Structure formats: structure tokens, C-alpha cells
Amino acid sequence: MFDVIVKNGVVVDGSGSPGYRGDVAIKDGKIAAVGQVSGEARTIVDAGGRVIAPGFIDPHTHFDVQLLWDGAARPALEHGITCVVPGNCSLSLAPLKIADRQRLIGMFQQIEEMPPEAFTTAFEWTWEDFAGYREALEKDLSINVAPLVGHSVIRLWVMGPAAQERAATDAEIRAMQDLLRECLEAGAVGLSTSFVDVDENGRPVPSRFAQFEELDALCAVLGEFGRMLQCVPEFYATDITLARIDQLAELSLKHDIPTTFSPLFDTLAAPENAERAIARVEEQFARGARVWPQMQTRPIDISFSLLRPSLFFARLPRWVRILRQPLVDRLAALRHPETVAKMVADLGPDGGEAMMGRLVARGGDACPADLVGQSLSQIAKARGQAPALALIELSLENGLDVSFLSASAGHQSTDRIGPMLAHPLVHIGASDGGAHLSSFSTYGDTGYLFSEFVRKAGAMTMEQAVAKITSETADIWGLKDRGRLQPGLAADIVVFDPDSIDRGEERPAFDMPGDGMRYVRDATGIDTVLVNGQIAYAKGEYTSARAGVVCI
Amino acid sequence: MSLSRQRRFVTPGPDETVEELARRAMPDQPLEGAVDAIKSWNLHVFVMRRPPGLMLGSDVIFVEPPLAHA
Amino acid sequence: MPEAVPEAVIVGAEIVAGHDGAAELLVRLRHANGVESPVVLDEETGLKLMAACGASHVDDLAGQSWRRILEAS
Ligand SMILES: [Zn+2]
Numbered sequence: 001m002f003d004v005i006v007k008n009g010v011v012v013d014g015s016g017s018p019g020y021r022g023d024v025a026i027k028d029g030k031i032a033a034v035g036q037v038s039g040e041a042r043t044i045v046d047a048g049g050r051v052i053a054p055g056f057i058d059p060h061t062h063f064d065v066q067l068l069w070d071g072a073a074r075p076a077l078e079h080g081i082t083c084v085v086p087g088n089c090s091l092s093l094a095p096l097k098i099a100d101r102q103r104l105i106g107m108f109q110q111i112e113e114m115p116p117e118a119f120t121t122a123f124e125w126t127w128e129d130f131a132g133y134r135e136a137l138e139k140d141l142s143i144n145v146a147p148l149v150g151h152s153v154i155r156l157w158v159m160g161p162a163a164q165e166r167a168a169t170d171a172e173i174r175a176m177q178d179l180l181r182e183c184l185e186a187g188a189v190g191l192s193t194s195f196v197d198v199d200e201n202g203r204p205v206p207s208r209f210a211q212f213e214e215l216d217a218l219c220a221v222l223g224e225f226g227r228m229l230q231c232v233p234e235f236y237a238t239d240i241t242l243a244r245i246d247q248l249a250e251l252s253l254k255h256d257i258p259t260t261f262s263p264l265f266d267t268l269a270a271p272e273n274a275e276r277a278i279a280r281v282e283e284q285f286a287r288g289a290r291v292w293p294q295m296q297t298r299p300i301d302i303s304f305s306l307l308r309p310s311l312f313f314a315r316l317p318r319w320v321r322i323l324r325q326p327l328v329d330r331l332a333a334l335r336h337p338e339t340v341a342k343m344v345a346d347l348g349p350d351g352g353e354a355m356m357g358r359l360v361a362r363g364g365d366a367c368p369a370d371l372v373g374q375s376l377s378q379i380a381k382a383r384g385q386a387p388a389l390a391l392i393e394l395s396l397e398n399g400l401d402v403s404f405l406s407a408s409a410g411h412q413s414t415d416r417i418g419p420m421l422a423h424p425l426v427h428i429g430a431s432d433g434g435a436h437l438s439s440f441s442t443y444g445d446t447g448y449l450f451s452e453f454v455r456k457a458g459a460m461t462m463e464q465a466v467a468k469i470t471s472e473t474a475d476i477w478g479l480k481d482r483g484r485l486q487p488g489l490a491a492d493i494v495v496f497d498p499d500s501i502d503r504g505e506e507r508p509a510f511d512m513p514g515d516g517m518r519y520v521r522d523a524t525g526i527d528t529v530l531v532n533g534q535i536a537y538a539k540g541e542y543t544s545a546r547a548g549v550v551c552i
Numbered sequence: 553m554s555l556s557r558q559r560r561f562v563t564p565g566p567d568e569t570v571e572e573l574a575r576r577a578m579p580d581q582p583l584e585g586a587v588d589a590i591k592s593w594n595l596h597v598f599v600m601r602r603p604p605g606l607m608l609g610s611d612v613i614f615v616e617p618p619l620a621h622a
Numbered sequence: 623m624p625e626a627v628p629e630a631v632i633v634g635a636e637i638v639a640g641h642d643g644a645a646e647l648l649v650r651l652r653h654a655n656g657v658e659s660p661v662v663l664d665e666e667t668g669l670k671l672m673a674a675c676g677a678s679h680v681d682d683l684a685g686q687s688w689r690r691i692l693e694a695s
Contacts, residue, residue, distance in 0.1 A: 167566035167609050195610050202602035211609035212563050234612075235641055236648055236662045237596055239559045243612040246558065269636040269648050270660055276621070283555050300639035309669050311637050311645035317678030324673060410639025432641075439643040592630040592653070592688045595661040599695035617630075618659035 002027050002041035003533055006495060009047025011035075013485040014054040016467035024052050026491040029533035029547065034485050045528055045535070047495045051462065054470040054483050055082025055492030055529065056446045057146075060230070060262045060294055061433035062086060062112050064093045064147075068123035069513070071140040072542055075443050076433050079503070079523040080494035082531050083482055083551060084433060087148030088262070089232045090194035090207035094133030094149070095179060100156050101125065103164075106200040107152065113437040117514030131186040134550050141548025142536045144492065146479055148230060149183040151193035151207035151218065163206035164199075173217045180221045187550045189477060190228030191218055195244065197232060216251060223255030228477055233261045238273045245280045249289035258476060262294030263430035265411045266420065274420060281425050292476055294429035295421060297449045299412035301440055301506075303362060305403040306334070306395040312406060318346050331400075334392055344388045351386025353377060359391070359404040364438065364508035364517045366401035367394075373505060376404065405440075405506070414452055418459025421449070421468070427476055428468045437518035444503025444521035451502040462498055479551060490551070491533035494526065501525030561614045564607040570598075573607070577615040593617055630688040633658060635680045640664065647671070647680070651688055661691060670694040 004026040011022040011034060023037040033039075056079070063073045064086040073084050086092070091107055105119045112118075119125075127133045130149060137145060155163035158175045168176065180191060193207040193215060219229055229251060233244040241264070248259040266274040277293060284291050304310035306323060313319035322333045322343065333339050344351060356376050363372030371379055371394070380390035395402050411417065420426055428449065432442045446469055453459040460468070474483025481490045504522035512518055529537040534545035562577055574586035581589070591598050593614040597607060607613070633652045640646040647668030652658050663671060671694035672678070675686050 193610075195612075198602070204602075204606075204608055208608045208610045211566065214609070234596055234662075236638060236646075237660060239614065239618055239659060240596060240612050242558050243561050243614075247612075263641060265641070267638050267648075269638045272621075280556075280558075287555070300641065300643070302639045302643055302645050304645070309665075311647055311665050311668055314637055314645075314647070314668075314672065314680045320672065320678045324669060409645070436642060589654075591692060592651070595651075595688065595691055599661070599691055600664055600667050601695070604695060617653040617655045618657045620655075620657050 002032055002039055004043045004045060004491075004530070004535070005037055005039070005041040006045040006047050006052050006493060006528075006530075009050045009052035009495060011485060012051050012053045012463050012466045014467055014470040014483050016463050016471070019051065019463055024485055024493060026530070026533045029491055031485060031487050031489050031491045033487060043535070045495060047527070049497070050495050050527055051498050052485065053466045053494050053496070054485055055494050055531065056080045056469045057083045057085075057473040057477075057479070057483060058431050058433055059085045059260070059427065059429040059473055059477060060088050060431055061435075062088060062091070063434035064091070065108065065112065065114060065118055066434050067137055067141070067145060071546060071548060072142045072536065073434065074542070075520055075522060077143050077529055077542070078526055078537050079444055079446055080496060080526050080529055081143065081446065082492035082494065082529060083144040083146055083479070085146045085148060085189065085477070086434070087150055087188070088192045088230055089197055090150045090152035090192050090205055092148060092150035092153055092192070094127055094130040094153070095157050095183060096153055097128055097157060100160070103156065103161075104153060107197070107205055110198065110200045112435050113439060115512055115514045115516035117516065118512060122513040129186070130183040130188060134187050138550055140546055142531060142542070142546050143548045144482070144531060144551045145548065146189045146477065146551050147187065148190050148192040148228070149180065149188040151191055151210065151215075152205045154179050154183075154218075155206040155210065159206075164203060164209060166209060167211050168214050173214050176214070177217055177221050180218055181224070184221070184225045184227060187552055189479070189552055190230060191222055192230040194232040196234055212247065216254070219251045219255045219257060222257045226478060227257060229257060229259040231259070231261050235265060236267055236270055236273055238270065238276050241273070241277045242280045245277065245284060245291050248291045249284040249287070252289040252291060253287065258290040258292065258478070260292040260294055260427060260476070264293040264295050265300070266413060266417050267410050268413060271416070278420065278423060278426065285425055292425070292427040294427045295417070296411065296430040297421065297428060297445045297453065299408035300410035301405050301407045302409040303403045303405045303439070305365070306330070306392070306400040316346055318343055334396055340389065340392055343392065344386050347386070347388045352388030352391070356387045356391060359406055361394070362403045362405045362506070362508070362519070364519065365403050366398040367403070368398070373507065414457045414459070418453050418457045421453055422460040422464065427473070429473070437512065437516070439519070441506045441519040441521045444523060447501050447503035447523055447525065450498070455499070481551060491530055493530040495528040497525040497527065499525070557619070559614055559619050560616050561612045564609060564611055564613060566609060568607065570607065573613060590615065630654060632683050632686045632688065632690070635683045637680065638662070649683065649691060663691070663694070667694055
């Protein structure tokens with residue numbers, strides 16, 4: 001008697017080989033059989049017309065805090081993700097002394113944009129060491145977690161405030177090594193560091209004060225466990241990215257560890273950027289180094305309001321001049337009909353339709369609720385105005401606190417990015433799930449992989465796309481139990497409709513502690529998600545299953 | 553596959569100043585010109601840094617201009 | 623061996639999408655050896671640079687010295 005049989009689907013087992021009609025049987029949280037399964041089960045999941053695949057793994061997230069009150073890392077789980085890697089970019093919630101909490105909260109808020117209540121009321125802060133955090137985390141998980149430990153917090157533990165001031169002494173480096181070893185023994189899957197992040201005051205995070213020798217010493221400890229080093233490199237500055245790749249390669253070869261840097265973006269403004277980085281990665285892999293570039297699937301959207309000057313208008317001299325004035329003068333100019341007429345005229349005969357028509361009113365601010373999600377083109381038509389005029393007037397009517405989204409402003413060329421995502425040395429990831437909450441949605445990148453790069457562009461097959469975000473991710477990270485539909489492995493499974501799996505439109509949600517706002521995207525085309533053999537999400541609902549574990 | 557040549561860089565030593573770094577990396581150049589050159593090659597370090605001018609042990613500091621690449 | 627190091631000059635600039643959802647300014651510098659490389663400025667610094675150069679269009683930045691970038695910080 002099996003616990004569950006997922007029946008009559010197309011089994012896409014994560015290996016990349018062609019899908020076939022079949023079933024997957026589960027017993028005691030593990031996959032018991034794959035293929036034509038006969039026998040009884042307590043629960044049957046009908047997967048007719050659907051794909052049965054291993055659960056997706058998201059290797060770059062910041063769910064560290066959210067997981068303490070939301071063990072599903074919503075909405076990650078409903079997108080088919082069964083394992084998240086938090087603790088990226090040098091920041092994790094452990095090991096952390098009580099005295100250093102406030103300092104770390106500032107850094108976390110800078111990245112995650114979480115309301116303060118998230119740290120004060122949403123969970124009980126019971127731990128200092130990594131094992132204690134793991135214990136707190138594991139109480140209520142419905143998704144699996146493969147946590148990194150952050151270099152910045154390791155530094156903070158050993159050096160206190162000096163972590164953000166100076167290089168470490170030899171004794172301090174030895175103490176950091178011991179601490180890292182303790183974290184790895186307690187279930188960390190690697191170390192994260194950052195070369196770019198800053199705290200809430202703009203001061204570089206502690207990891208950036210480390211000499212290369214310190215990172216090298218920590219990687220020696222990673223080498224004892226064969227574990228991952230993750231880093232955030234500088235963006236769009238190709239020579240620096242190549243230098244980082246070389247540093248990572250040196251560490252990878254010396255200590256026999258995998259390394260990854262995230263994100264790597266493509267941009268039409270510097271088309272050689274990602275290409276040169278990938279070429280360098282190829283050279284380093286050929287020497288035996290493991291330096292995995294993480295590339296996200298989703299384009300970058302940028303947003304702005306007239307509350308602050310924005311580079312969005314940097315090709316419109318009059319707009320630049322007016323919008324960079326102090327608020328009082330800016331408002332006066334925007335209320336002056338002749339000035340506004342000239343501003344609108346600057347957009348040409350279409351009144352800004354070409355440049356601004358596709359902007360979307362985002363919501364989450366003073367924008368009238370009925371306009372949220374509408375394009376400026378639609379809004380302008382309804383008002384009987386040119387788009388540029390509608391933008392100005394709608395902003396004025398709402399204290400300028402109306403933000404507009406310019407979708408797909410970067411990393412947006414499917415034709416260019418498709419082949420890169422399909423490249424055997426490019427690691428699909430870098431979602432940043434759980435971060436940048438009030439700036440944009442970091443959810444649904446896996447759905448977008450299928451809708452945009454499999455169905456629309458044909459850049460890879462369904463099977464390749466599944467392999468990319470399951471077995472390949474598990475192999476890169478050394479998650480031995482995950483990523484394949486194979487007897488004996490953990491039963492992390494997603495059942496989805498290959499014709500409709502996608503990410504929904506971005507929308508504001510007020511589900512953070514203290515009614516805090518974040519942008520989310522709902523999933524479409526996901527039927528059922530099983531985590532360690534239990535149904536965690538089905539028919540559009542989260543279940544009460546709490547089978548998630550810290551997995552290593 | 554052998555490694556293609558990349559732009560040379562160093563990382564700053566503990567508390568090293570840009571003048572000290574320039575002297576170390578470009579010993580044959582007059583100091584002022586070398587400091588200027590290093591700044592112009594490394595604006596990623598010398599702009600937007602809080603506090604301004606702070607060099608970090610983890611910074612990549614190029615000690616030559618960008619190379620021509622195909 | 624020339625005594626003075628020739629100056630790097632801005633040859634152009636473009637708006638790029640920053641990882642945090644803000645626009646950024648990718649400024650192209652041509653160095654003394656004739657090779658170009660980018661420097662990426664955050665929105666605030668990019669706007670400051672434009673103001674400091676009296677530029678009301680990104681294209682107006684072309685021809686400005688690299689030192690203006692340093693000053694904009
Ligand atoms: Zn991150």
C-alpha cells in the first residue's frame with residue numbers, strides 16, 4: 001500500500017530525457033516507484049493531461065525572515081517550488097548574538113524592504129546559533145529549506161561592530177572558520193558573501209570589509225564539506241564580473257568547492273556583458289573550476305513616481321529640468337497649464353503613447369484602486385487625454401504618490417536570453433524571492449520560464465527546462481536527495497499543466513506583518529505540489545501539511 | 553582551453569590608501585598621475601561609496617585601462 | 623613615456639534597469655588607450671551627474687571628463 005500515487009500524467013523526471021505517460025508512487029515521504037505503477041494507495045492524485053515533475057528548487061532567495069511565520073514561503077510554493085535557498089548575499093538570521101540583532105535588521109530591511117513589525121511581532125526570536133535558527137525554522141515548514149549562512153553575520157559574531165570597519169586579524173579569521181564549521185555541521189548548505197550590498201545607511205555590509213585571505217580561509221572550511229560559496233558581484237560592469245569569476249575560480253580549484261554568482265543580467269545597453277561573462281565561465285570550467293553564473297528568467301521592470309526625479313525621463317530635457325526642482329517648485333510647474341502643454345508637446349504628435357502608453361499604474365500607493373493594473377494608455381483614453389498629460393494629472397490628483405511601472409526595461413530580450421538560459425553552464429536562479437518586497441514581485445520566475453522560453457520562444461524543451469530547475473540545481477548545490485523522480489529520493493513533486501503554467505500579473509498584496517505591502521504574482525497552471533510526500537498545495541489552496549525540512 | 557588574458561587588478565591591503573596602492577601597483581609612474589589613472593579606471597569604487605573614498609579589502613581595483621577585446 | 627596620463631572622457635550614456643527596480647545610468651568612458659568601458663551609476667548619482675554637467679538629456683554627457691563623475695558622487 002502506497003501513501004500516494006500521482007497517476008496518468010506525463011512523467012518528466014528531471015533528468016532532461018523525454019517525458020512519458022506514467023505514474024509516481026510515494027511511500028513514507030520518498031518516491032517508491034516511477035513508471036506504470038500498480039497497487040493501492042491511500043490517496044490518488046489524478047494527473048491526466050498534466051506533467052508530473054520534481055519540485056522546483058529556487059537557489060537565490062531571502063525568505064529567512066518570512067519562513068518563521070509562513071512556512072510555505074508564499075507564494076513560492078504555489079509556483080511549484082518545493083525547496084528554497086535563503087541566506088544569500090552575505091545575510092542570514094544566524095549565527096547572531098542578541099546584541100547584534102538591530103544592526104542585522106537594518107541590513108535585512110535594506111534588501112528585503114520588510115516592515116519593522118516583521119522583526120518585532122511576527123516571530124519569537126529564540127536563537128543565537130545556527131542550530132537554534134534551524135530548530136525555530138523547522139517547527140512549521142511546508143516547503144523545504146536549504147539555508148546558506150551569511151559571511152556578514154559570521155563576521156559580526158566574531159568581530160562585533162568592527163566587522164563593518166576593518167580587516168580581520170588572524171585570530172578572528174580562525175574564529176570565523178570555527179563558527180562556519182559549526183554552521184555547516186548544523187545544516188548550512190554553504191556560505192554567501194557580497195561585494196555590493198549596503199546597509200540602511202549606505203555603508204557596505206561586513207563581508208565587504210574582508211580581505212581575500214579571509215574569504216580564502218572560509219572557503220577552506222567549505223572545502224572540508226564540499227559546500228557552496230555564493231556571491232553577489234557588481235552589475236553590468238563586465239571587467240569586474242570577470243575579475244570576480246577569476247577569484248571564484250581560484251577558490252573553487254584550491255578548495256574543490258562549487259561557487260556561484262548571482263545575478264548575471266543581460267542588457268541591450270551593453271550586449272557584450274553577459275556574453276563575455278559566460279565565455280570566461282567556459283574557460284574556467286575547462287580548467288576544472290566550478291563557477292556557476294545564476295541568471296534569472298524574468299525581465300527587470302523599473303518603476304518611478306513624480307515624487308522623486310527619475311532617470312526614466314532622461315531623454316526629455318524639459319521634464320528633467322522640471323522634475324529635478326524642489327517639490328514646491330515642481331508642483332507649481334506641474335500645475336502651470338502652459339508648462340504642462342509644452343511638456344506634453346515634447347512627446348510629439350502621439351502625446352506620449354509610444355514612450356509612456358505601456359506604463360502601468362502599480363498600486364500599493366495613493367493610486368485610486370480602480371486604476372491599479374491599468375496601462376497609462378487605457379487611463380488616458382478613459383480620461384480623454386494624451387498619455388503624458390494623464391500621467392501628470394493623475395499624479396497631481398494624488399499628491400504625486402502614483403508609481404508607474406515600465407515593464408521589461410532590462411534583461412528583456414527573449415531571443416538573447418533564451419540561449420543563455422539553455423547554456424549548460426548557466427544556472428537558472430537569482431529570483432531574489434522574498435526580497436525587494438515593495439519594489440517588485442520576485443515570484444513566478446519558474447512559470448515565466450515555461451511560458452516565455454519553452455512555449456513562446458522554444459529556447460528549450462519542457463524536459464530541459466524542468467531539468468534546469470530541478471536535477472541540475474540539486475547537483476550544483478549537492479542536494480543529494482532532491483531534484484529527480486527516482487525511487488528512494490524525497491517525494492518533492494509538482495503537477496502542472498504544460499500549456500498554461502505561467503506567472504500572473506504583478507499585484508500589490510497587504511499580507512506582510514503590520515499590514516505591510518508587497519508585490520506578488522499568483523501562479524497559473526499549477527495543480528498540485530507535494531513536499532516530502534505530502535500534498536502541500538492543491539486546487540488553488542494551501543493545505544495544513546507541514547512536511548518541509550531543512551535539507552542538505 | 554587556456555585562460556585568455558584579462559585586465560589586471562589588485563585588492564587593497566588593510567587600511568591601504570589609494571596613494572599607497574598606486575605606489576605599489578604603478579611604481580614607475582609619477583604618483584599624482586598614477587592616482588588619477590587608478591581613480592579613472594575604478595570609478596565603481598570611487599563614486600557612490602559611503603563614506604566617500606573608503607576602499608575595501610574585497611574591492612577589485614584595476615591597475616590598467618580596459619583591454620581591447622574582440 | 624608620457625609624463626601626464628591622458629584623460630578618460632565620457633562618450634555616451636544610457637538608461638539601464640537596475641536590479642532593485644530603479645533606473646540606473648550606464649556611462650561609457652573612453653580611456654586614454656582608446657578602449658571604452660562602462661561605469662554604472664545609481665539613479666541619484668546619475669541625475670546629479672546630469673545636473674552638474676548642465677545636461678538635460680543623457681546625450682549631453684558626451685565629451686565630459688571622467689572627473690565630473692567623481693564630482694557627482
Ligand atoms: Zn539576493
